[in-house]
Amino acid sequence: xxxxxxxxxxxxxxxxxxxxxxxxxxxxxxxxxxxxxxxxxxxxxxxxxxxxxxxxxxxxxxxxxxxxxxxxxxxxxxxxxxxxxxxxxxxxxxxxxxxxxxxxxxxxxxxxxxxxxxxxxxxxxxxxxxxxxxxxxxxxxxxxxxxxxxxxxxxxxxxxxxxxxxxxxxxxxxxxxxxxxxxxxxxxxxxxxxxxxxxxxxx
Numbered sequence: 301x302x303x304x305x306x307x308x309x310x311x312x313x314x315x316x317x318x319x320x321x322x323x324x325x326x327x328x329x330x331x332x333x334x335x336x337x338x339x340x341x342x343x344x345x346x347x348x349x350x351x352x353x354x355x356x357x358x359x360x361x362x363x364x365x366x367x368x369x370x371x372x373x374x375x376x377x378x379x380x381x382x383x384x385x386x387x388x389x390x391x392x393x394x395x396x397x398x399x400x401x402x403x404x405x406x407x408x409x410x411x412x413x414x415x416x417x418x419x420x421x422x423x424x425x426x427x428x429x430x431x432x433x434x435x436x437x438x439x440x441x442x443x444x445x446x447x448x449x450x451x452x453x454x455x456x457x458x459x460x461x462x463x464x465x466x467x468x469x470x471x472x473x474x475x476x477x478x479x480x481x482x483x484x485x486x487x488x489x490x491x492x493x494x495x496x497x498x499x500x501x502x503x
Contacts (some may be wrong), residue, residue, distance in 0.1 A: 304330050304337040305350040311389070311462045312339050316346035320391040320469060326454070327369035328389045330462055331379050334358055338375060341367045370430030377435030378458065381442045385458045389465040392454040393473035395480050400449050408491045410479050415492065415500040417471045418447045426451040447472055 308330050315321045315328070326345060329338035336356045339345065343352055354365035360376040362368060369375075375388050399406070406421040414421075422441035427433035427450070438448060438456075447468055448456040455472060459465030482489040492500070 303350070304332045304335075305353040305355075307462055308337045308339060308353045309348045309350045311466050312345040312348045314466060315389070315391050315469070316344075318470065318473075320393050320473060321345050322392075326391045327371050327375070328462065328465075329372075329375040329387065331386045335363070336360075336375060336379065338368045338372060340365065341369050371434065373432055374435045374438065374456070377439070378442065381439065382458065384460065387459045387462040387465040388456065389459075389462070389469050390454055390456045391469050393469065393476065395476040396449060396455050396473055399476050399480060400451060404479070404483075406449060409497060410482060410489055410491055411475050412492070412500055413471060414475045415497055416503065417468065418475065419501065420445050420447075421472075422448045424448055424450045426453070429453055 308328060312328055315326060320326070324342050324344055327339045329336050334357065336358065338354050338356060339348065340352050340354050352365070354368040355363050356368060356372065356376075357363055358376070358379065360372055371390055374390070378385055378388055400423070406423055409415050422445040424437050424441065427437040434450065441448065446458045450456065455469065457465045457468035457472065459468065
């Protein structure tokens with residue numbers, strides 16, 4: 301693995317370049333051995349440098365760097381509950397959030413990619429950002445999903461590394477964008493049938 305701080309800074313800039321976060325919003329983290337490397341609070345992600353990345357222990361105590369993102373309890377809780385997860389991406393993808401605000405049912409897949417890559421999308425009831433409410437609200441869904449939509453807040457994707465978590469966020473937003481376009485043309489756009497969905501999930 302390349303130096304964790306370099307990877308966190310690199311993927312934070314990629315999120316900003318893709319328009320999945322703007323300004324200082326959003327946060328990502330990477331678990332490497334006994335440490336968690338995460339984005340700091342109040343820093344423009346498009347300009348994040350490796351030296352600005354915060355290092356925490358597995359319990360969330362800062363061991364190097366400044367103040368971590370206010371969402372650090374969510375990252376720590378995910379790593380504690382999911383030993384297989386090594387990276388967390390929390391972004392604010394606009395089309396995904398627009399569909400969420402409009403009440404779209406994310407269990408209604410229109411595209412094959414949703415079933416193949418995103419699988420079961422967990423929609424998390426609203427919880428106050430930056431508080432323990434967020435990981436508590438996510439906990440019932442953590443074992444069965446890698447993709448989460450936080451109502452009126454953002455989206456979270458998990459991965460074995462930052463590349464996987466980032467890829468899931470990209471696909472989620474692309475699927476949402478195409479879904480939004482389809483529904484704007486035809487509100488009765490046809491969903492995949494249960495049979496088609498099952499075949500895709502088993503492929």
